[in-house]
Amino acid sequence: MDSDVLIVGAGPVGGYLGKCLAEQGIHVIQIEEHLEIGRPFQCAGLVTPSAMDKVGLHDTTLTDVWGARMHAPNGSSIEIGNPSQIREHVVCRKRFDEAVVRQAINAGVELKLGTQITDAVLNDDHIAVTIRDEAGEQTLRTRLLCGADGAHSWVRSHARLGRPPETMIGFQVEAIGYPGLDGILDMYTGFNIAPGLFSWVIPNGDTHRIGIWVRSRDVDERSCEMLYDYLTKSSMFSERFSDIQEVARYCGPVPAGVLKRTTRER
Numbered sequence: 001m002d003s004d005v006l007i008v009g010a011g012p013v014g015g016y017l018g019k020c021l022a023e024q025g026i027h028v029i030q031i032e033e034h035l036e037i038g039r040p041f042q043c044a045g046l047v048t049p050s051a052m053d054k055v056g057l058h059d060t061t062l063t064d065v066w067g068a069r070m071h072a073p074n075g076s077s078i079e080i081g082n083p084s085q086i087r088e089h090v091v092c093r094k095r096f097d098e099a100v101v102r103q104a105i106n107a108g109v110e111l112k113l114g115t116q117i118t119d120a121v122l123n124d125d126h127i128a129v130t131i132r133d134e135a136g137e138q139t140l141r142t143r144l145l146c147g148a149d150g151a152h153s154w155v156r157s158h159a160r161l162g163r164p165p166e167t168m169i170g171f172q173v174e175a176i177g178y179p180g181l182d183g184i185l186d187m188y189t190g191f192n193i194a195p196g197l198f199s200w201v202i203p204n205g206d207t208h209r210i211g212i213w214v215r216s217r218d219v220d221e222r223s224c225e226m227l228y229d230y231l232t233k234s235s236m237f238s239e240r241f242s243d244i245q246e247v248a249r250y251c252g253p254v255p256a257g258v259l260k261r262t263t264r265e266r
């Protein structure tokens, strides 16, 4: 047997899983298709205090959020929160992901970067997993295969575990020049801004992360970019965005809800 567990994906979930297993003396191989951990970046960087306590990576925090201002489509707003109670840490995801995976390696996980899974065949006492890196393909025998491979999980699809109940779309621009308040994130709502969900502006140290979060079934023929343009250029809140300068933008799916089935044959 080459490993007890083979984990596909070295994001925060795969890294934390690998660490927990390796600390129990379980032999773990982890593969990651990218050559670098934490790229591409697709996140607002929010980590709850309870999740942060599990990994103890406070040095990756850029700033803390204790409250929110929620803005209704008619312009009225309410503010919630208490400065003495931190609700979210805003982290540098690159450093956070790297540090979680570093903890896994320190616990004994064998990490293979630049490596993709291409096949998995179930046998009585093992799974034959074919992986490919720049040197070519090889097949490893593992007792258990775990998918921590994100929103488009190959493992979930290959094991026919079904789809998450809902897939939402997250779109985000990182910008300077937004007149936010320290420790407070802004949430904007409305059919023309973020149908079904909300838009956010999260303080991030030197920049702000301006995001649109929608359910695909609610957007009709509009794109997230169109909703973002409406928020920042035409909505009643657009004045606040008049001095922003964009640093980066990214978009990605966010699966929501729990799969009906999360395991097979083991």
Ligand SMILES: Cc1cc2nc3c(=O)[nH]c(=O)nc-3n(C[C@H](O)[C@H](O)[C@H](O)COP(=O)(O)OP(=O)(O)OC[C@H]3O[C@@H](n4cnc5c(N)ncnc54)[C@H](O)[C@@H]3O)c2cc1C
Pocket (backbone or CB within 6 Å): 008, 009, 010, 011, 012, 013, 014, 031, 032, 033, 034, 038, 042, 043, 044, 045, 046, 047, 115, 116, 117, 148, 149, 150, 151, 153, 154, 169, 170, 171, 172, 211, 250, 251, 252, 253, 254
């Ligand atoms: C705009 C936006 C904002 C978001 N904001 C937040 C936020 O504030 N807080 C939060 O917790 N989440 C946020 N998310 C969601 C966040 O990206 C994920 O929740 C989080 O990264 C999940 O971590 P993960 O380890 O499950 O998956 P990922 O971070 O996606 O890691 C999966 C890893 O698996 C690798 N992989 C995939 N397929 C294969 C394969 N076949 N072979 C080998 N490796 C593979 C990938 O390269 C990747 O490194 C946001 C998402 C978007 C789009």
